[in-house]
Amino acid sequence: MANRGRILAATFLSCAILPLLASAFHPGQHIPHIPGLLFPGHEGGHLAHPIFSKPEGESDYDNHPTEQDQPAPVDGSGNGAQQPEPTQGGALRVGFYAQSCPQAEKIVNEVIHKNFRKDPTLAPAIVRLFFHDCFVTGCDASILLDATPTGEDVEKKAPHNGIFVRGYEAIDQIKAQLEAECPGVVSCADVLAFANRDSLVYTGVPTYDVAAGRRDGLASLAKNVEGNIPLPDDTAEEMIQLFQRKGMSLEELVVLIGAHSIGTAHCTIVAGRFHDPQKAKLIDRGYLIKMQGLTICQNNTQELPFDPYSQHKMDSHIYTDLLKNKALIESDQNLASEPHANGIMKKLVSDQKGWLAKFVTAINKLGEVEVLTGNQGEIRKQCRAVN
Numbered sequence: 001m002a003n004r005g006r007i008l009a010a011t012f013l014s015c016a017i018l019p020l021l022a023s024a025f026h027p028g029q030h031i032p033h034i035p036g037l038l039f040p041g042h043e044g045g046h047l048a049h050p051i052f053s054k055p056e057g058e059s060d061y062d063n064h065p066t067e068q069d070q071p072a073p074v075d076g077s078g079n080g081a082q083q084p085e086p087t088q089g090g091a092l093r094v095g096f097y098a099q100s101c102p103q104a105e106k107i108v109n110e111v112i113h114k115n116f117r118k119d120p121t122l123a124p125a126i127v128r129l130f131f132h133d134c135f136v137t138g139c140d141a142s143i144l145l146d147a148t149p150t151g152e153d154v155e156k157k158a159p160h161n162g163i164f165v166r167g168y169e170a171i172d173q174i175k176a177q178l179e180a181e182c183p184g185v186v187s188c189a190d191v192l193a194f195a196n197r198d199s200l201v202y203t204g205v206p207t208y209d210v211a212a213g214r215r216d217g218l219a220s221l222a223k224n225v226e227g228n229i230p231l232p233d234d235t236a237e238e239m240i241q242l243f244q245r246k247g248m249s250l251e252e253l254v255v256l257i258g259a260h261s262i263g264t265a266h267c268t269i270v271a272g273r274f275h276d277p278q279k280a281k282l283i284d285r286g287y288l289i290k291m292q293g294l295t296i297c298q299n300n301t302q303e304l305p306f307d308p309y310s311q312h313k314m315d316s317h318i319y320t321d322l323l324k325n326k327a328l329i330e331s332d333q334n335l336a337s338e339p340h341a342n343g344i345m346k347k348l349v350s351d352q353k354g355w356l357a358k359f360v361t362a363i364n365k366l367g368e369v370e371v372l373t374g375n376q377g378e379i380r381k382q383c384r385a386v387n
């Protein structure tokens with residue numbers, strides 16, 4: 001009876017709220033975070049997730065000075081050779097807190113592991129949080145801000161971040177410990193970089209050094225997210241261009257996309273493609289049939305693992321699936337179908353060690369995208385607010 005009541009309530013909520021959602025979810029507009037809010041069940045037609053549908057007349061809102069007027073050509077070689085270096089990575093260094101807060105990396109590691117014991121799915125969540133921070137105005141912890149001085153919507157409220165990017169509470173806990181140990185010293189941006197490393201190591205990446213010295217940004221704007229975060233229906237060319245704008249090559253993109261070896265995607269985000277006859281044609285037959293069954297989405301929280309066989313382990317096996325048209329998200333399949341990317345994947349697939357070595361180099365490069373250093377920005381006292 002109780003269950004039945006919940007289903008009825010859910011159906012009612014969907015019907016009542018859906019039209020509202022549809023009209024409210026315009027690109028670039030504020031999306032209220034309503035805990036427990038239900039998305040459509042799979043009511044007949046296929047699902048197009050309102051949050052991830054591409055905006056019409058897509059525009060690039062990014063007004064970061066180092067990126068202005070960059071046409072971002074795709075030369076196919078993937079070096080981004082003509083791109084000016086958008087990072088100031090030279091200023092970062094390993095052991096940055098050796099004198100000022102020698103316990104910093106240890107504290108991050110301890111607190112994050114406490115969190116993993118309660119919730120191992122936090123590891124992929126933190127990796128994604130780091131990526132989404134770095135691609136929007138650089139690795140400056142801008143994604144962590146709850147408010148910005150101008151009062152405009154912040155990055156975490158943007159459609160592409162809002163509901164599914166998580167891990168903020170674990171970062172708060174780490175920062176609180178650090179402030180108790182060495183107040184005002186360790187930036188939230190570095191906390192994210194260290195926590196990202198620990199998350200990757202937790203999922204099987206050999207440990208590695210993380211250069212530090214990042215400073216925290218003073219602003220966070222939802223409108224900066226659009227155009228800087230890739231979408232699950234992006235074409236290979238769109239992803240390659242986006243990465244080139246950030247100074248990252250085609251090969252680095254292919255290597256990093258292997259992070260989809262861990263974690264999950266939400267049913268409502270991936271379902272549409274498996275029920276769209278045109279798109280279904282491109283998907284491996286057996287996989288398609290299996291996924292059609294699994295993507296009758298029950299609610300907005302239902303998740304599906306990218307790699308059902310080793311969801312918690314970084315494993316180059318993910319490329320096997322991508323090369324066989326068994327991708328959970330369309331963008332991954334699009335990348336696997338691009339000839340250069342396809343060639344790179346074929347090399348990585350049987351080279352777990354080589355892939356992880358390249359992954360470490362690429363993720364460290366990602367961690368240096370457009371960082372603030374020296375006396376730029378500030379060291380926040382709390383990661384959710386500017387000082």
Ligand code: HEM
Pocket residue numbers: 121124125126127128131164230231232233234239256257259260262263264265266267269329331
């Ligand atoms: C380049 C194009 C990319 C696209 C289009 C893309 C898209 C997505 C989407 C749609 C999800 C599922 C979100 C959800 O439903 O909750 C996801 C999850 C994830 N992505 Fe990506 N992604 C890309 C690149 C990357 C990169 C470069 C990294 C890291 C280096 C990454 C790491 C992750 C991780 C770890 C998850 C799982 C999150 C979790 O389980 O909480 N992705 N991605």
Ligand SMILES: *[C@@H]1O[C@H](CO)[C@@H](O)[C@H](O)[C@H]1NC(C)=O
Pocket residue numbers: 298299300301302
């Ligand atoms: C959503 O659906 C999934 C799959 O049926 C189920 O496991 C989960 O408990 C549901 N969550 C909620 C909040 O109802």
